[in-house]
Amino acid sequence: MLQNRSPRTTAIGLSVAVSVTLIFLSLLGTLAPAESIARVPLNFFEGIFGGLTESVDNTAAELAEIRSLRQRNQELEESLAAFQAEVAELREIRSDYDRLAALVNYTTQTRDDFRYVTSDVIGRDTSPTVRVIHLNRGTRDGVSVDDPVVTEQGLVGRVIQVSATGCEVLLITDQSSAVNIRLQTSRDTGLVQGTLSGDLALSFVDTEGEIVPGDLVLTSGETQVFPSDIVVGQVSNPRLSDDELFLESSGTSFVDFSRLEMVLIITNWEPVDLEVFEQDEEEN
Amino acid sequence: MAIYYVGFPLLLLAAVFDATIRTLLRFWGGGPNRGVLVVVSWALVVDLREALPWAVMGGVFRDLLSVAPTGTSALALVIIVVSIDQLIPKLSWRNVILPLLSTALATIAYDVIALVILVIDGWPTPGLQTITYVIFPGLFVNLVLVLLVYRTVASINQFLRPTRASLL
Numbered sequence: 382m383l384q385n386r387s388p389r390t391t392a393i394g395l396s397v398a399v400s401v402t403l404i405f406l407s408l409l410g411t412l413a414p415a416e417s418i419a420r421v422p423l424n425f426f427e428g429i430f431g432g433l434t435e436s437v438d439n440t441a442a443e444l445a446e447i448r449s450l451r452q453r454n455q456e457l458e459e460s461l462a463a464f465q466a467e468v469a470e471l472r473e474i475r476s477d478y479d480r481l482a483a484l485v486n487y488t489t490q491t492r493d494d495f496r497y498v499t500s501d502v503i504g505r506d507t508s509p510t511v512r513v514i515h516l517n518r519g520t521r522d523g524v525s526v527d528d529p530v531v532t533e534q535g536l537v538g539r540v541i542q543v544s545a546t547g548c549e550v551l552l553i554t555d556q557s558s559a560v561n562i563r564l565q566t567s568r569d570t571g572l573v574q575g576t577l578s579g580d581l582a583l584s585f586v587d588t589e590g591e592i593v594p595g596d597l598v599l600t601s602g603e604t605q606v607f608p609s610d611i612v613v614g615q616v617s618n619p620r621l622s623d624d625e626l627f628l629e630s631s632g633t634s635f636v637d638f639s640r641l642e643m644v645l646i647i648t649n650w651e652p653v654d655l656e657v658f659e660q661d662e663e664e665n
Numbered sequence: 666m667a668i669y670y671v672g673f674p675l676l677l678l679a680a681v682f683d684a685t686i687r688t689l690l691r692f693w694g695g696g697p698n699r700g701v702l703v704v705v706s707w708a709l710v711v712d713l714r715e716a717l718p719w720a721v722m723g724g725v726f727r728d729l730l731s732v733a734p735t736g737t738s739a740l741a742l743v744i745i746v747v748s749i750d751q752l753i754p755k756l757s758w759r760n761v762i763l764p765l766l767s768t769a770l771a772t773i774a775y776d777v778i779a780l781v782i783l784v785i786d787g788w789p790t791p792g793l794q795t796i797t798y799v800i801f802p803g804l805f806v807n808l809v810l811v812l813l814v815y816r817t818v819a820s821i822n823q824f825l826r827p828t829r830a831s832l833l
Contacts (some may be wrong), residue, residue, distance in 0.1 A: 388714065389713055389714060392713065392717050393713075393717065393743070394713045395717075395746055396718075396720065396721050396739075396743045397738075397740065397743055399739070400721060400724065400736045400739040400740035400743055401740060402733045402736070403725070403734075403735045403736025403739060404735070404736035404737060404740060404782065405729075405736075405757065406735075407734035407735040407736060408734050408785075408786060412735055416735055419729050420729055421739055423677075423680070423726070423729055423730055425679070426678075426681045427681055427685055427730070430681050430685040431684075433685075467708075471684045492684055494750060502686070504685045504730060505683075505685075506682035506684070506730070506731050506732055507680065507683045507684055507698075507700070507727045507728075507730050507731040507733075507738075507775065508731045508732065508733050508779060508783065509696065509698070509799040509803055510733055510776075510779075510780060510783065510788070510795060511731070511783070511788065511797055513731075513732050516682065520700065533796075541732070542732070549732065551732075552772055556788075556789045557788055557789050577792070577794040577795065577797075577798045577799070578764065578794065578798055586808045599707040627696070652732070
């Protein structure tokens, strides 16, 4: 009995020691290079199975949606006609804007200046409480940490880890994500945070401001984490916060995060370095 | 040694499936944790000393596809495997109920341990929402899948170590 117990205890002790050591080294960042190398083959397998999942998911979704497509097509054609008129009007405004901006020598980084890298979503984080996606683009493609990630429907998140061939993106629906925003109509600013349910929570809007249900939420560009004027979502159900100091609201992104297949990484976003000002304040 | 050659690709596939095919099997926001399913099933059919390397290996693969520090899932799975080893002799009904009960306890234990380490790493505490959106849905999907995984793992073990025939 004693002979049996000793190797068992050793095995348990060794397994716990290995696990705890790995956790400490990983928390300290010592394992980062090894983790980055080990992720390369895993990203390769993720790419293969991610593609298969996408095909199966698409087929199932298309079969389910085929009935409603005809009606949807009709609605879209009507919307298109209305939008074409609006686009013509907006083009006029854009040309006025360009002319006036040139007159006052006002320059800013616009969407046309951004360099996009298209990437497939190859997987999702295995931790159920974390909303992170894996992409098949890495440092080899010019991707770096903090690069914003978008789709044509709006903001997706930002890059938090990069390997040579892949990267991890923290979604705006993750609880640790916070985006400085501006409401399109009222121009009030606030903060959008993720929730575990996958919805967005809008908060810290001044009580003297206004949240109009259905209003568009755009990135404000404050704190320079994201470029300004990227669509984040739409607000609903505005209310006063529990402490009655701010207005808050629920929000919904136009991006279907559960069906994300392809995204765009902005690889040349250069935020203004605000740390210089923080250091000055500390010195004073 | 064949056990380890089988375990390596099986656990690697389980981790990759969790990061990819997981999205197809979601229920109320939660998905299956195949790492837990494979390791629990393996721990039910083999000796502790054979189950522990699978727990460490499966955990590391899983953590490499996660923002959690490497070793988080390994530690959680080692604790689960040791707990199962301690509980099995006390349970006389080694049948369908045993994998279900083990999986239920293992899923909850895994989520709690992983959550604690994520909080230490600086990720926010989700609070009660975790139960509604993560633990219960994940538990349900794991319970639906465990018998299939258990039978598969038991068959692999039987294939690798066929029982010797004996003459009466």
